[in-house]
Amino acid sequence: MNIQNLKHSGLKKWVEEAVSLMTPDAVEVCDGSQEEYNRMIKITIDTGLATPLNPWLLPGCVLFRSDPSDVARVEARTYIASKSQDDAGPTNNWIDPDELKKTMTELYRGCMKGRTMYVIPFSMGPVGSDIAKIGVEITDSPYVVANMHIMARVGVKVLDVLGADGFYVPCFHSVGKPLAAGEQDNGAWPCAPLDKKYISHFPETREIWSYGSGYGGNALLGKKCLALRIASVLARDEGWLAEHMLILKITNPKGDVKYITGAFPSACGKTNLAMLVPTLPGWKVETVGDDIAWMKFGKDGRLYAINPEAGFFGVAPGTNMQSNKNAMETIRRNTIFTNVALTEDSTVWWEMIGYDAPGKLIDWTGKEWIQDKGNKEQKPAAHPNSRFTGPAKQCPAIAPEWEDPKGVPISAFLFGGRRPKTIPLVNEAKSWSHGVFMGSIVGSEVTAAALDVKAGTIRRDPFAMLPFCGYHMGDYFKHWLSIGAKNDPDKLPKIFFVNWFRKNEAGKFIWPGYGENSRVLAWIFDRCNGVTDNAVETAIGFLPKADAISRPDGVSEADMRELLKVDIEGWKKEIADVRERHYPKFGAKLPKELYDELDAIEKRLNA
Ligand code: GTP
Ligand code: SPV
Numbered sequence: 001m002n003i004q005n006l007k008h009s010g011l012k013k014w015v016e017e018a019v020s021l022m023t024p025d026a027v028e029v030c031d032g033s034q035e036e037y038n039r040m041i042k043i044t045i046d047t048g049l050a051t052p053l054n055p056w057l058l059p060g061c062v063l064f065r066s067d068p069s070d071v072a073r074v075e076a077r078t079y080i081a082s083k084s085q086d087d088a089g090p091t092n093n094w095i096d097p098d099e100l101k102k103t104m105t106e107l108y109r110g111c112m113k114g115r116t117m118y119v120i121p122f123s124m125g126p127v128g129s130d131i132a133k134i135g136v137e138i139t140d141s142p143y144v145v146a147n148m149h150i151m152a153r154v155g156v157k158v159l160d161v162l163g164a165d166g167f168y169v170p171c172f173h174s175v176g177k178p179l180a181a182g183e184q185d186n187g188a189w190p191c192a193p194l195d196k197k198y199i200s201h202f203p204e205t206r207e208i209w210s211y212g213s214g215y216g217g218n219a220l221l222g223k224k225c226l227a228l229r230i231a232s233v234l235a236r237d238e239g240w241l242a243e244h245m246l247i248l249k250i251t252n253p254k255g256d257v258k259y260i261t262g263a264f265p266s267a268c269g270k271t272n273l274a275m276l277v278p279t280l281p282g283w284k285v286e287t288v289g290d291d292i293a294w295m296k297f298g299k300d301g302r303l304y305a306i307n308p309e310a311g312f313f314g315v316a317p318g319t320n321m322q323s324n325k326n327a328m329e330t331i332r333r334n335t336i337f338t339n340v341a342l343t344e345d346s347t348v349w350w351e352m353i354g355y356d357a358p359g360k361l362i363d364w365t366g367k368e369w370i371q372d373k374g375n376k377e378q379k380p381a382a383h384p385n386s387r388f389t390g391p392a393k394q395c396p397a398i399a400p401e402w403e404d405p406k407g408v409p410i411s412a413f414l415f416g417g418r419r420p421k422t423i424p425l426v427n428e429a430k431s432w433s434h435g436v437f438m439g440s441i442v443g444s445e446v447t448a449a450a451l452d453v454k455a456g457t458i459r460r461d462p463f464a465m466l467p468f469c470g471y472h473m474g475d476y477f478k479h480w481l482s483i484g485a486k487n488d489p490d491k492l493p494k495i496f497f498v499n500w501f502r503k504n505e506a507g508k509f510i511w512p513g514y515g516e517n518s519r520v521l522a523w524i525f526d527r528c529n530g531v532t533d534n535a536v537e538t539a540i541g542f543l544p545k546a547d548a549i550s551r552p553d554g555v556s557e558a559d560m561r562e563l564l565k566v567d568i569e570g571w572k573k574e575i576a577d578v579r580e581r582h583y584p585k586f587g588a589k590l591p592k593e594l595y596d597e598l599d600a601i602e603k604r605l606n607a
């Protein structure tokens with residue numbers, strides 16, 4: 001589609017200005033058709049960037065290998081450019097918005113030379129729903145266009161809803177690699193060096209400017225940039241919640257249904273929990289969303305959640321038929337794989353896919369790779385943050401109501417992270433403010449989902465939103481507390497803390513996780529259903545009674561005791577760390593209620 005067809009004069013003007021700044025060779029407004037998707041894939045295959053996969057085994061699937069420098073989000077190059085630095089807070093990088101725009105305008109000047117500019121109108125949330133938000137992304141990457149087709153609702157149907165004067169979030173994206181006359185990518189993934197990458201957000205003017213990276217959350221701007229960083233600001237202003245949460249539907253053996261959301265940091269198990277196959281007989285779990293939840297109060301006083309996305313951008317390593325059968329079935333067709341390994345019969349392989357490498361592979365860097373199980377030092381064939389982009393509607397466990405514009409009523413929030421010690425398997429908050437306190441102190445071992453934070457170390461990641469909150473985190477805590485103060489406590493979701501990642505002295509997981517997590521979900525379900533004789537009140541919250549959670553195979557009674565005990569000494573250290581190192585970061589903006597919770601838990605631990 002041509003720019004002249006744009007009926008929204010503001011949008012047309014914005015695109016025209018971008019064209020004169022970025023000087024692409026051609027401009028195309030995306031219509032969202034299958035023909036367009038196929039054409040994007042064909043362009044990337046023809047230019048050597050994508051490898052088509054086996055049409056019998058993985059129909060409609062392709063593989064991309066990115067530049068080794070462009071494999072994950074770059075937190076150190078991600079900016080919240082609010083007018084005042086104080087509004088970005090201590091956990092975000094900040095640059096004055098005028099200065100940042102000046103720098104980036106110079107980077108954008110001529111940046112699309114030799115390339116086509118694609119204008120992608122997209123809707124986060126079902127098209128036309130009251131909760132949905134529209135964005136328009138300008139990009140020079142056909143890879144981004146194809147991924148956006150899967151992850152969001154895109155094209156003409158979105159322009160129709162936008163009309164002549166609707167609100168949209170303008171999003172600039174360029175890979176930052178203009179081509180000289182006659183120059184081609186020759187199969188190399190285009191991107192800019194790290195010190196030229198910028199993932200910028202302007203919360204007051206609701207704008208996103210991204211430059212230099214083609215990967216995931218840096219480039220698919222509907223996801224983390226719009227649906228979390230900008231949406232968290234909208235949610236604060238308008239009284240709702242935009243969270244880094246999966247949404248699942250759970251049905252007990254009697255047929256009662258509840259919906260649960262869960263916030264775990266990147267690569268800490270959201271996709272897996274959302275698609276879980278329960279090992280407990282008679283229970284059923286279905287998927288509503290696997291990464292982001294937008295939640296608003298309904299007229300009945302309950303909180304309703306929608307999944308603003310249309311696809312899954314999931315971690316490949318560790319995904320297999322035992323751990324996540326539903327994901328494996330989702331990605332059998334029409335899926336984009338990025339940075340996984342290629343087999344000789346043109347299928348894909350990754351670490352812990354459930355079987356040994358079938359012969360010689362091409363690893364994610366494009367080199368031949370032969371599995372050597374004796375060599376503990378061997379580099380992985382798939383990058384640890386390699387991903388699949390698959391349509392949510394292909395998931396066998398997708399809940400029929402996943403696109404319901406009303407959303408689904410939430411009964412429980414889960415918070416958790418990767419904690420080898422101290423934090424029990426599950427723990428229920430005593431009250432809303434105690435739950436907000438628990439969310440504010442979430443800690444997790446760092447994973448490979450971001451490039452520039454050291455994997456393996458534990459860092460505090462409040463509400464799993466550390467890299468995604470578009471304003472001062474102290475104000476974010478206040479927003480959560482105000483939601484509790486303004487609403488009927490009996491109708492608010494109950495808050496739980498979970499930890500699937502406890503390890504023993506030998507460094508092995510003592511909880512099997514995955515489908516066995518259904519045992520914990522069942523306990524949570526019952527707690528939300530008003531069952532009271534299955535818990536004991538402790539210094540840190542309500543914990544399951546000794547036999548309230550049935551023991552999976554391979555977990556000894558001693559392990560179970562370890563998983564469910566209150567580690568008083570460990571918690572004292574935890575609390576001291578929060579008091580000395582975590583809370584002081586937020587200065588005067590740390591709500592007093594949270595210090596009260598800290599004092600109270602400390603007193604209980606010392607009692
Ligand atoms: P993002 O997409 O980055 O937000 O990640 P996510 O939170 O959706 O994490 P995901 O479900 O993709 O899991 C990340 C990694 O953790 C994968 O390698 C999983 O196999 C592993 N994992 C997920 N759930 C469990 C669990 O219950 N126990 C253990 N031990 N590992 C798990
Ligand atoms: C995450 O890192 O939390 C992701 C992947 O979901 S990305 O889209 O790259 O942010």
Ligand code: MN
Nearest residue numbers: 244266267291
């Ligand atoms: Mn995520």
